[in-house]
Amino acid sequence: MPVTIDREAWPAAAVGAVPALLAALTGRRRTALALAALPVGIVAFFRDPVRPIDSTPVADDLVLAPADGKVMHAGPGQDGVAPPGDWQQISIFLSVFDVHINRTPYSGTVTDVTYRPGKWHAAYKFESAFENERSDITLSHTVGGETRSVIFRQIVGLVARRVVTRVKAGDVLRTGDRIGLMKFGSRMDVFVPPGVELAVKAGDRTVAGETVLGRWR
Template sequence: MTTIDREAAPATAVAALPSLLAAVTGRGRLALALGVLPVAVAAFFRDPQRRTDVEPARRDDVLSPADGKVMYAGPGQEGVAPEGEWQQISIFLSAFDVHINRSPVSGVVTDVTYRPGKWLAAYKHESAYLNERSDITIEDVVDGEVRRTHVRQIVGLMARRVVTRVTVGERLTAGQRIGLMKFGSRMDVFVPPHVELLTEGGDRVVAGESVLARWPSA
């Protein structure tokens, strides 16, 4: 089942104005042609059901937080990764991908930080630290081990707004919806060095279903 996120309403209304104007001025064919625009905008905000909506994820799995293509998977890049030692997975979302974001792991939100910035193309390296973005830190304790995962929503050239719907202290389950980014963007996931990466550059991934990495079992 696929629904439409509530953020679609204002954007779709604006997109419908040219078609309505053409209709009231008697330009029927033009109105029909322009009617494709609000439909396309509404489709951008589609929110399909994923497996984790009905079936819990394995506790050691780090799920993809976004639909898209893996641009990079490896050691944390200098100037991009948070302070400390991390592995990094960067996912590029085109305008045609589903833009609903999901939590890659279960745990408690310990930090949410929004940073205003530029709107460089999301596939550019510098977009990770110059563009508008929201950083989310999630922590969980499994068999006495503190597991910390860092997620970053980054807007792109077309995306001009990041929407984050989680707050500090909130407990999340893996695959739970945490927000969205509007019109083409990027999402980074950072995990500690001892976590096994299971994806590589060029892979297509699906939010809430594709496994990007796996914590070692106790």
């Protein structure tokens, strides 16, 4: 599949290239060559692979992974983490080696986007879910007269210190649409109602826009 580079890469790569440039200007060629790995790695971090979801519609009963990574939790909503109400929760940890472009897990209209500044605990720690910088996105979709809601949360971690959310209330999304990214290691929480049968468990790997997290019963 083709791979593009997200526009957020270029300012970060330019800063990352400064040490290599300074080393080259002072005649330290070997050092410059070694330091050149930093901007290359930064550009690779912002890779945005094209996936089948970009051209293939998805059934209304499927909830797909919004991020590449590893499932840390799949089950009842955790106290202090899940929004008020009756929710199931899937938490996905993204290492610095995972693709960090985020996609919407479900179709619908964005009814709310709430950004909260916060701390930078390691994203795999429990407290990161409610103390770290994050952005909550709420979707609403009506299928056969039934209104379905999904909430998903971008959370930055110890290394990742910026959430980039590119949707706003009123936007209409299709399952798998790109909605933003999280920089340099982070976490994504997805909250679905009890009517969704979960299809993943802790320890599973996910691919954004491909892995089925659950199905509406």
